Amino acid sequence: MPCDKSANADPKKEFFIDVITMDIDYPDCILDLIDNSVDAYTRSEIDDPQIRVTFGEDSLEIYDNCGGISEHDLLNTVFRFGGHVAHDSTDTLGIYGVGLKRAIFKIGNAFEFETYDGVNHNIVYENDLSEWKTRDDDEDGKWRFKVRAGAELDQETHGFSELRITKLKDSYKKMVTLDAKIIEEISIKYVLFMNRGLSFWVDNLKIEPLFNFEVLSNEYLQPSVKLLEKDGLKVKIVCTYNPRESLRSEREEGRYGWNVFCNDRLILLSNTTKETGWGELGNIAFHQLYYPFCGYVFINSHDVRKLPVKTTKNGLVTSDNTYKFILNEMWNQATPVLKYLRTSRLMDEETLIKDAEKSANEKVLQDSKLARSNADQKSIFSMNEKASFKAPDMKPKRKELTKIQYSRPTVQVDKVKRKLGAESNKKVGELTFDLFYDEECDDA
Known part of the structure; x- marks a missing residue:
């Protein structure tokens, strides 16, 4: 029989926070915080957008000048566990509204989050998170952080946000090479944003992107381009080969294998594993013959939950049916390039030209030079029409x-x-x- 009794199923703060911070590393925490600033950048239109990370002796600070956060979102969404600020017109990186809070609790025991949106200047703060975790909830059952008004700012001050985490955990302080790790990760994960003009700084050092997005393209060499839409996702696949990778002793990251982006954040760099289909489902396994192959995949959606990306954003959910569909299309585009590499066996430019001269094959000589001309570098973002792969015949005259x-x-x-x-x-x-x-x- 029904009755007016009920069983309490409220979560305990301490248990909940311990669970969400248990399996994430410090670098991924900091990248989650940077993602919030990148999301602000995607929603703003400003000159000289910047994100700055500063490692102090007992503090971590992350600042951006990308417009700030509205008072409504700050008070009602940003600090809710599971709260996601929805923006229908932009492709953001935050997924479940956990990253900011998880990082704060993982890294330190106190914080201040200051933001100014051009109208309201507020600071959310807590001076003792260890005590906050064990504190009884408010009467209405809600978890709350303190808020105070910031100082009055000049009307010309541009919107900004700055997070300061203090009273750092001992385990965090022992990460002596953390700044170097973050510099490396920023140059990789946000390479596309940097190529678009967003600048990143770590301790006043400007970070340079790991690679650009220009590939060889002319009447002799044409990358394949595939555009498709599936279940709320927009996908662009570009496949080509990079002649300079054929005999390079040290590989250039971002210039071989599969490079996969989700909402413009790099998820997989120069991947040659089963995660991108190598050696799976009848596909060929990666071999040094295929180092010149280079594929770029851009998966975008206004609904970040539809992206086939892990919550830590360091891998793809390979069991996702939409990703399986995309993977099949990736290999449809890759197959002609890989077949070309197998049959033509690309040689370095010096050897190719030497053999061409010996055989008096002027077309081979001409094609090899044109296919490697820096003047024919084109941005893959200018390639917005479907195209099939085309490459020059670089086989020298048959020898005995x-x-x-x-x-x-x-x-x-x-x-x-x-x-x-x-x-x-x-x-x-x-x-x-x-x-x-x-x-x-x-x-x-």
Whole structure:
């Protein structure tokens, strides 16, 4: 029989906070805080947008001049666990409204969050988070932080936000190389935003982007471009090859493998693992032959919850059905490039030109130079029309050939064939010979 009794299911502050901070590292916490400033940037139109991170002896400060937060959002949404400020016209990074609070509790025991939106200047603060976690809730059951009005500012002051975390945890203080780690992560994760003009600073050091988004494109070499929409997501896939990666001794990050972005934040950098389909579902496994391959994938949505990205934003949810659909399209675009690399076996420019001169093949010489011309660098963001991959024929005149025949166990041959993505036993022999020759023989 129904009755007027009920069982209390309210969460305990301390337990809830301990759970959400348990499995996240300090660098990811700081990146979550930076994401909030990046979201403010995407919603603003200002000159010289900046995000500054300052590591103090007993403080961490993150400042941005990207417009501030409205008083309504500050008091009702920003500090709610699970509160997400919705903006239908922008693609933001915050997912579940947890990152700001989780980072504060993970890093220190006190904080001040100061923001000015051009009208209201407020400071949300708490001086003892350890005590706050054990404090009884207010009478209405809500969890609250203190708020005070900020000083009156000049009307010309542009909107800003600044978070100051103090009384740092001992475990945080022991992270002696944390600043260097954050510098590296910023140059990677926010590379697209930096290329668009958002500047990042760590302890007054301006961070440079890891790479730009220009690729070779001309009448001889044309990247493939695929645009599609699926379940509220807009996706752009660009695939090409980078000739300079063919024999580079040290690989240039962002210039090979798959580079995957979600709402413009880099999630996977130069990925050559199963996460982007290598060696999965009949796709070829990655091999050094494919270092010149380069793919860029941009997945965007106004509803950040639809993105196939983990809550820590350092990987993709590979079981997501929409991502599986995108992955299939990625490999549809990659296949012609990878096939070209297998059949043409790109050589470095010096060798290619030398062979072309020896064979008097002027077209090879011309194509190789044009395909590598810096004047033909184009931004992939200017490529907004569907296009198929096209590349020059860079095979020099056939030299005198000697036939080689040998036998090996079928199981071993099949395994090598899968690794190389070779379509025949003959191709296995050719590729393995070529790989050995490139590694061990002097062609001088």
